[in-house]
Each structure stands twice: as C-alpha cells, then as structure tokens.
Amino acid sequence: MIRCRPLFLFALGTLVALVSLRASAESLYREDAYNALISDAKAHRVGDLLTINVYEQSSASTSTDTSTQRTNGLNGAISVLSSGRQLGGSLSQGGTFDGGGTTQRANKLLATLSVNVKEVLPNGDLLVAGEQILKVNNEQHKVNLTGRVRPQDISSDNVVLSPRLADAHIDYLGEGDLSERQKRGWWRWVLDWLGL
Template sequence: MKRGLKLAATGLALCCGIALPAASESLYQEGSFRPLTADNKAFRVGDSLTIQVFENSSASSSANTGTRRANDISGSVTQTGNRVVGQLGIGIAGEFDGGGRTQRTNKLLATLTVTVKEVLPNQELRVAGEQQLMVNEELQKVNLEGRVRPQDISDGNVVLSTRLADARITYVGEGEVSDRARRSLWRRVLDIWGF
C-alpha cells in the first residue's frame, strides 16, 4: 500500500513538472586531481614508487704493533786477601710483535616497489616496502624505508637508493644455506672466551 502511494506521488510530480531535489557531486577532487600534462610520479599517500637499490660498502682496518724491551743488571765484587769473589748478573729481555687486519665488502643490487606512507610538511615522501623472493627453497627478504625528495624522482617514477634520506635497507635470507653459514653456538662461546 505504501509503495503504491510513493509511485503515485512520483508519477504526480512528473506530470505536474515539479522538480525533485537532485544530489550532485563535484567532478573535481582536490586530493586525487592530477593535471593531464603532469608527470606520473608518486606524490600522495598510497602511491607506488620504484626504488633501484645499488649499495656498495667496503671497510678495512689494519694494525701492527712491535715492542722490544731489554733490561740488564750486573755486579761484581773481588777481593784478593781472604779471597772474596762475588758476581751478580740479571738480564731480562722481551719482544712482542702483533698485527691484525679486518676487511669487509658488501654489495646489494635490487629493484623493488614501495608505497608512500606519509607526505611530510616539507613535501618529502616517507616510503616503505618489502619484497620477498623464494630461491631454491630459500626465502630472501628485502625491506626498505626512508625519505624521498620529489625532485629526486625520475620521469619514470624511479629513484636510486643513494638518494634516500634516513634509508634503512635490510636483506635477510632464511633457509638451510643461511643456517649453515652461521657460526655454531659452541664456536661463538669459545670466541667470547678468546680461544
């Protein structure tokens, strides 16, 4: 019965030319508007950005130490009368030569796509993302986060990892090969004791 009344009221309004209020919405949305001539670069929260990771690091240090020590004490007593002859001599000598060298080189090449998590007040983009690869039943994870200046983003929406501020790049492998590469517990304990 109520449905019939609504249909009759709508039909009456159409016949009499009475305009019903229409809901309208603007086509322009400030948060998602991008001009037709703009580059396709990340600029807002949720946008994707490709990071090319080219990280090389190397460090080396060496130390050499040489120590020589020689001490000598000597004494002598001679008497010809009742024949007192005494002689004393102490000699101490020591040498130490020591040296050590450490060297480490790391290289990481990867390309991963991250997401803009926040647009900072100075218009820099805080980005973060993770990539997981399974290679020969070994799980490899690359985690990346940092800040990007909009002017460092190329026309192809790509930025080099060397242009990231406060970059944190983590590469972790999990599996049998990674477990075999770690030192055993007993070896670590002996290293702590200096053996």
C-alpha cells in the same frame, strides 16, 4: 473551478516544501586525488607507489702493523774485603712483540622493489617504506627498505635510485638451509670466547 483548487494547493505545498529544503551537492573535484591531465605519474601523496632500484656497493680495507720492544736490566755486586771473596749476580728481563693484521670487506646488493609513500613531510619530501619477499628452493630472501625521497629525485617513470635515498635503511635477510649452514656452531663461539 472548485476541482482545480485542491490540485493548486497541493502543487503550492509541494513547491514550498521543496524550497524549504536546503540544496546540497558534492563537488566532483577532490584535491587529495587530483592529477592534472599533463602531469607525470610520479608518487606525490600518501599511498602512492614508488619503484626503488637498489644498487649498493661498498668496500673497506684496513691494515695495521705493530712492533714493540722492551728490555729491563738489573745488576748488582757485593764485595767482602776481609775474606777476599766477592759475590755478585745479575738479573735481566726483556720482551718483544710483533703484530699486524689486514681486513678487507666488499659488499654488493642489486634489487628492484616497489614501496609505499607513508608520509609527506612539510618540505615536500616523501617518507617511503616497503618489503619484498622472494622464495627460491625453500630459501626465503627478504628485502626491507625505508628512507626519505626528494620529489626532484623521482624520474619521469616513477623510479628512484637507492643512493638518492636519505636516511636509508636497507636490510637483506636470508633464511633456510643454505643460510643455516653458513652460521658458526655454538661450540665455535665458546672456543673463541675462551681464546682457543
């Protein structure tokens, strides 16, 4: 019986130590990363990816026609009765101006790129931003896109059309030899500034 007593006291001390420790456990459920088994794979939180199909087409046409005419006249005569001579003269000035112009412009941009959800607004809208860089034959083309997306505008395959973006900013930039050749020379800017 004496041999069992130290073993019993050791077991009792261990049990008291274990009970005195606070039990802690983490839940397997994380609200910020939860996806229901039957939910669509749509972007809905910060860091999610979303595909944007950019289809932008715009055209504008302006036509002006101006015609002005002005005529001024001044006539005068002086008579001298004693000598019977009459002096006279006239002065006239006139001018006409005809002008007109036509401006036409058409733009079309087709692209597909993936963007990140940067912020979820209180009303549920998603602020998205992304960039795509494509390099072909030493010509670099860059598409930058930012905007706001309503969750109901996201299709079941996680795609949004660019006309559905609110506050959209789409920049398409090209850099390289071909783009440089299309720029006007500095001397042409100087001549235009001088009106030549």
